[in-house]
Amino acid sequence: MHNHLATPSGKPRARSFSIGFDGTPGPFNAITDVPGVTVGYATLISGDGALVVGKGPVRTGVTAILPRPRADLATPVFAGIFSQNGNGELTGSHIVEEIGAFAYPITITNTHSCGVSRDATLRWMQRVLPAAVDSGWGLPVAAETYDGFLNDINGHHLTSEHVARALDGAAGGPIEEGSVGGGTGMISFGFKAGSGTASRIVAWQGCTYKVGAFVQSNFGKRGNFTLRGLRAGPELVEPSIREGTPRAEKGSIIAVVATDAPFLPHQMKRLARRVPLGVAMTGGFGYHSSGDIFLAFSTANRGAALAPTGHIASVDFIPDTDIDPFLDAVIEGVEEAILNALVANDDMTGRDGNFVPALPKEWLKETFS
Template sequence: MTDRLAVLTDTGSIKDVPGVRVGHRTIVRHDVRTGVTAIVPTPVPTPERPLPCGLFVGNGHGKLIGSTQVAEMGTLETPIVLTNTLSAFGAADALVGWMLDRPDCADVVTLNPLVAECNDSWLSDIRQRAVTAADVRAALDDASDDFALGAVGAGTGMRALGFKGGIGTASRAVGDQRLGVLALTNFTGHLRLDGRPVEPANTADPEGNSCVVVVATDAPLDARQLGRIARRGVYAMGTVGAAYSHGSGDYAIAFSTRRADDARSGCVREKDLDPFFSATLEASAQAIVSSLWHAETTHGRAGHVAYGLRETLRERGLLDR
């Protein structure tokens, strides 16, 4: 299994899309295991210079702040921030403040922040709302192409498919273009690797499940096409074992780094979208596996434990190292 897992987990990164950076702020203290993650396209999108963006809601049991304007207008006006459920609203305010402080937003009087969340209350005391505006700003300011995976940032307290969840990433080349995915995983189901079931580390089935898949590409795609690509991000969850349960918020956001004005001319033709669909399915599934592979066993509040996939497989004698 070792060689096959290397293939499944060493699959590139969202940073392979030129101009896409990621920043984290990880908060671990007492009963808190939480944080914030920022996906920051560069140049940073603004209301005057937005990026084309589409989204897909597989199950809407979640708080995707800013989603209705993205669906209506097909544009991304800010970086994308990920955090825990009860910190999402404060994170949105902090993102607005960070944007308004920018010189290129000096005349902005309306702004649509895009903030998504997963519920980390099984491992973290979510009621503390531990993520502060300073944490959000730090994640945005520290965004780079060198970022950690697993139990970090927004993924610190997450659990998925019977193991420790968190932040994962993968990418694919589509001709001369690149498509990358970052996943925040916190959903139920039974993990399948290469089509084979993997027995969970424990049988706890916490409430408040969700997954956020963020797809970035430098291909010239419009908002409608990006919405079609986002669908494949949610579909990919099923290929690795998602249960799509009642309490799961299953979301995908897809954006292009080609500015909206540019993407309307010279878009990829509809009949040429199939390679992008395949790339999204593959990279999204592998980003989810990546989130589990890189997450270490985490002890949280109330004695709860989420076991790392790699450690579990090693204990079962399925890994050489």
Template sequence: MPPSQPPARARDLGVLIGTLPTGPLNAITDVPGVRVGQTTIDDGADLHTGVTAIVPADYRGLPAAVAVGNGYGKLVGSTQVDELGVIETPILLTGTLSVFRVADALLTWLLDRDPAATSLNPVVGETNDGFLSDIRRRPITPEHVVAALDSASADLPAEGCAGAGTGTCALGFKAGIGTASRRLSNGGVLGVLVQANFSGTLTVLGTPIPATEAVGEPGGNSCMIVVATDLPLDARQLGRVARRAVFAMGRVGSDFAPGSGDYAIAFSTTRSAAFDEGELRGVFQATTEAVEEALLNSLTAAHSVTGYQGHTRYAVPHHLVTAASTQL
């Protein structure tokens, strides 16, 4: 068993991704108006799950798009986002079998705030945390959802074993929630939050770090990526951004297994879409850099967990990550 180690962000371990500068927090909450709230369920035994809420300040009708890498998953509300090119609600993440309870609770929260509403499209994504958590118990309650929504703040979100990432694993190690951001030369900000739970071989700056103790876990299990920006992108352009977010999973070693649901949702906090197509190159770079760093943060910030039926997933040893960063 690896020795215990304090959580750290990839940048703290010497891993510098790309060339663009980060925002002040290096988080999705660097995008003005974007807040994150989380509820964590961890009983120290069979339950390791939770809810993560991404809450734009004025979410009704924001330009948005969804990209699907592998469609083996449940992303509630995605078809209407595809059809209309907007989101109407906050974006929530949770465990697979709790996704419908979370969607219903989100709908109730929204109806309570809009007595005139007769049609709303809750957007809720998931990954399967059943290796470490008793997923059949579906422990998420409306109170957990409301707590995540009402606690949303512009602070640095907790990473690793927090919220919807409490029981997730990736690339043979314990993973969870990760976030990162990039500032562009035109003054815009792009931020990312991930729920990492997929298979492959962890790769840090091109150096593979195979997991030697990852046994008993099926391949796949999914990844949710949320991209936010204040740049005035329209839904079509955001679709291009979302696809690059999925592509970026390959930079950390995803094998894009057929049993994995890999999704990206990209939205803009600016409704007046008027972005020069020729400037998308920088946006794509910001996206791939931020997603790569967020995915690494989801791993380096996590701690080892023993959960359901005694299953254990260990945190990636930080000295291996640091060593990889020096091999360039």
């Protein structure tokens, strides 16, 4: 399938280099294979040269993930979170822990714009679905990773208008990867990284379900980089990062897992707990400064969230004893999503001439094709 080999703009995905993966991907090999889930971006790239705080260079953006169709965004989804290493932020995490659900869109951006994206989501909901916030409160999920090596992060270039653009533009089908949206200024294993996605199909008792993963990948040391079991980092010493300004280690990864399989909140937390295994398959070990925070949600059981008070509510769920294939799907999807974020990328130069190389395509061809 062409969608498995290239992004909509024609950037290569990992499978275009004949890299073999476990499991069966969905039609788009993306989180958008889960029915009703859409993704939108706003990407901000401008300026070159020396950093002038407030002016640039700018290498940032925001990603929006809508868990339900726009008209249904006030309907909660069952969810679970897991923090492998909490050196980061995901707003709304307390209510997810408390009630096992959340509503409204998810946004992912840079560390110093996380509050902007959260608040802008509420402004957007007030505009497009005012009844959802007129008589209640909203606690949107907003997450972040640090892009200050390439971006004027203290210039606060992301605005509510940019967040609204990402939310308004959210769509299904194949989605872009690499240096787009919140992933614009991100780095993994010393290579240019950013936004990546993948999906898996899971068959259970005559039904077919989708498990999709989306990552904002900004973690890892070069020497640990592993590609489908090949310890590639020690071999890939070059090309290396070039620093006009010394680089502090501030890596993180945010992952969002979506499924249409009916699971309860505790089961969604179990899926979220498997994300680190997919990260580890690529050589990510959750070092001190890394904010490794993971969210999983299910679009099933819509009626349970709307059940009237005063009545017994009922839900469908797959038994815990049958959850293993879905755990496989999370691990496989996260691993491939990270590699897609790396492969669908080019070299980038940002603030102060700081340079981050792309994962070499010639090396990929020689090694796998």
